[in-house]
Amino acid sequence: MATKTAPDQNRRSERSRRAIYDAALSLVGEVGYPKTTIEAIAARAGVGKQTIYRWWSSKAEVLLEAFLDLGEQAADAAAEAAGKEPGQAYAIPDTGDLEADLKYVLRATVDELLDPRYAAPSRALAAEGIVNRELGARFVEQLLEPSLQLYVQRLRAAQDAGDVRADVDLRIGLELFVSPLAQRWLQGTGPLSHDYADRVVEYALYGLIPR
Amino acid sequence: MATKTAPDQNRRSERSRRAIYDAALSLVGEVGYPKTTIEAIAARAGVGKQTIYRWWSSKAEVLLEAFLDLGEQAADAAAEAAGKEPGQAYAIPDTGDLEADLKYVLRATVDELLDPRYAAPSRALAAEGIVNRELGARFVEQLLEPSLQLYVQRLRAAQDAGDVRADVDLRIGLELFVSPLAQRWLQGTGPLSHDYADRVVEYALYGLIPR
Numbered sequence: 001m002a003t004k005t006a007p008d009q010n011r012r013s014e015r016s017r018r019a020i021y022d023a024a025l026s027l028v029g030e031v032g033y034p035k036t037t038i039e040a041i042a043a044r045a046g047v048g049k050q051t052i053y054r055w056w057s058s059k060a061e062v063l064l065e066a067f068l069d070l071g072e073q074a075a076d077a078a079a080e081a082a083g084k085e086p087g088q089a090y091a092i093p094d095t096g097d098l099e100a101d102l103k104y105v106l107r108a109t110v111d112e113l114l115d116p117r118y119a120a121p122s123r124a125l126a127a128e129g130i131v132n133r134e135l136g137a138r139f140v141e142q143l144l145e146p147s148l149q150l151y152v153q154r155l156r157a158a159q160d161a162g163d164v165r166a167d168v169d170l171r172i173g174l175e176l177f178v179s180p181l182a183q184r185w186l187q188g189t190g191p192l193s194h195d196y197a198d199r200v201v202e203y204a205l206y207g208l209i210p211r
Numbered sequence: 212m213a214t215k216t217a218p219d220q221n222r223r224s225e226r227s228r229r230a231i232y233d234a235a236l237s238l239v240g241e242v243g244y245p246k247t248t249i250e251a252i253a254a255r256a257g258v259g260k261q262t263i264y265r266w267w268s269s270k271a272e273v274l275l276e277a278f279l280d281l282g283e284q285a286a287d288a289a290a291e292a293a294g295k296e297p298g299q300a301y302a303i304p305d306t307g308d309l310e311a312d313l314k315y316v317l318r319a320t321v322d323e324l325l326d327p328r329y330a331a332p333s334r335a336l337a338a339e340g341i342v343n344r345e346l347g348a349r350f351v352e353q354l355l356e357p358s359l360q361l362y363v364q365r366l367r368a369a370q371d372a373g374d375v376r377a378d379v380d381l382r383i384g385l386e387l388f389v390s391p392l393a394q395r396w397l398q399g400t401g402p403l404s405h406d407y408a409d410r411v412v413e414y415a416l417y418g419l420i421p422r
Contacts, residue, residue, distance in 0.1 A: 032342060127341040129398065130334050131243060136399050144400060155419075164419045171401070172391070172410050173419050179390035180383070186397065187340065188347050189355060190382070199383050207418030208366075208375045208384050 019045040020052060021066035028063060029120025033128035033135075038062075060135055063125060064142055071143070074112055092154040098163050099205055101154060102177060106197035109178075113185045113192060126186055148174060176204035230256040231263060232277035239274060240331025244339035244346075249273075271346055274336060275353055282354070285323055303365040309374050310416055312365060313388060317408035320389075324396045324403055337397055359385060387415035 023044035028036045038059055042049045056062045075090055092105045112118055129136030151174035158164040164173070180200050184190045234255035239247045249270055253260045267273045286301055303316045323329055340347030362385035369375040375384070391411050395401045 123341050126398065127338045130338040130341070133399065140398060140400055144398065148400070162421065165421050168414065168419050169410060172407065173414055175391035175394065175400075175411070176387050176414055176419070179394040180386035182398070183386065183390040183393045187337065187351060187355065187393070188344065189351055189359070189386075196383065199380060200386070203379065203384055203387055203418075204415070205418050205420050207414075207416050208379050208387070209416050210373065210376050 016045070016047050016051060017055070018069075020047060020055075020062065021069050024059070024062045024066045025070065025117075025121040028124045032124050033063075033132075036063075060138065063121075064138060067122070067125065067143055070118065071147070074118075078108060090150070092150050094154060094157055096161075098154075098158045099201060102201045102205070103198050106177060106181065106201055107194045109181060110192045110194060110197050113181065123186070148178065151178065173204075177201060227256070227258050227262060228266070229280075231258060231266075231273065232280050235270070235273045235277045236281065236328075236332040239335045243335050244274075244343075247274075271349065274332075275349060278333070278336065278354055281329065282358075285329075289319060301361070303361050305365060305368055307372075309365075309369045310412060313412045313416070314409050317388060317392065317412055318405045320392060321403045321405060321408050324392065334397070359389065362389065384415075388412060 020041060023041045024036070027040055027044060031040075036059060038049060038052050041059065041062060042052050045052075052062065056065070079085060093101045095101055125135075125139060129139045148171075152170045155164055155168075155170040155173060159166060159168065159170065164170075177200060181192060181197065184192055184196075190196075231252060234252045235247065238251055238255060242251075247270055249260055249263050252270065252273060253263050256263075263273065267276070290296060304312045306312055336346075336350060340350045359382075363381045366375055366379075366381040366384060370377060370379065370381065375381070388411060392403060392408065395403055395407075401407070
């Protein structure tokens with residue numbers, strides 16, 4: 001309708017966009033990536049197929065944006081819980097206590113990985129990314145690597161403060177914290193808990209040999 | 212044929228069994244787990260479907276045994292290369308130098324993960340295990356956990372020798388070595404190399420903080 005004002009249109013678009021994200025995430029969690037179609041996403045979201053094609057060129061695009069949006073929502077919720085402005089949570093806290101800051105963020109990661117809204121769709125996308133290397137590469141580039149770089153930033157600040165050895169390759173070092181959780185979550189090799197996250201942080205920071 | 216002697220039958224069975232393993236592994240790498248069927252495995256192996264059903268009850272059984280066999284072959288080849296009897300390689304070497312022993316085994320793991328015979332089928336099985344939790348649990352129980360227990364054994368010997376702190380939970384500690392390689396391999400978050408494996412061992416043993 002030509003008489004609609006721009007803010008109204010934006011609100012409507014925003015509602016459709018959110019409905020499409022929700023539909024895409026729930027579908028991929030239920031039937032897997034290969035069987036998730038633009039048609040099914042449109043039907044569940046209650047929009048026309050053309051609405052989706054106007055904004056995105058493929059289901060991979062829809063899903064990647066849906067996950068980015070889910071991550072932003074989680075970060076904003078965390079910021080609100082911590083009494084900060086939305087957007088401020090896109091960094092690992094730096095209280096000057098590296099061990100405490102890493103435990104904080106890994107415990108939050110455990111909570112997110114155990115959140116049922118997140119678990120099924122991310123598992124489906126991760127599984128597809130393992131066999132579909134083009135999708136996997138985009139998943140890493142757009143979703144995973146940006147979040148890993150937050151660890152690089154926090155570890156670099158610690159390195160500058162003398163709390164991490166100067167010769168440590170931080171891009172490798174962060175994997176000692178992140179990868180154990182990722183493998184337990186992806187492959188089910190063990191349970192995830194706050195206590196487990198704490199142990200991983202302690203071992204990675206101080207090593208396994210006697211101090 | 213009733214006139215066949217038992218050794219002849221065993222040789223024939225062994226040849227069929229190996230042909231079925233090869234067919235199952237190559238098919239799952241090519242078309243993925245869901246599209247790999249007993250019929251297709253039988254056709255590629257040049258045996259009747261009934262031959263497969265005589266020995267195994269499902270394609271999951273065939274694949275798990277095919278992977279176990281592949282692992283045994285790799286271990287026997289490693290034992291031969293090291294001048295040992297087949298079977299002796301089912302332990303991480305214990306030269307008394309924990310760092311050297313872990314670097315040795317993680318470098319060998321990198322080589323195995325980069326071996327094309329191994330890569331496509333294991334990736335397909337890992338991807339399926341992420342979304343098919345029953346298969347994933349069997350994959351962990353029969354393939355993954357037994358190999359992780361080899362790390363527990365080696366780390367326990369190191370703990371007894373005073374080379375690993377007495378309060379370290381070894382089942383968690385081993386993940387600092389193993390999970391970073393697993394995540395790079397599964398999710399393509401970075402390249403695998405001997406140099407990378409060495410860094411992971413050093414960081415995990417000595418930690419990231421100044422010594």
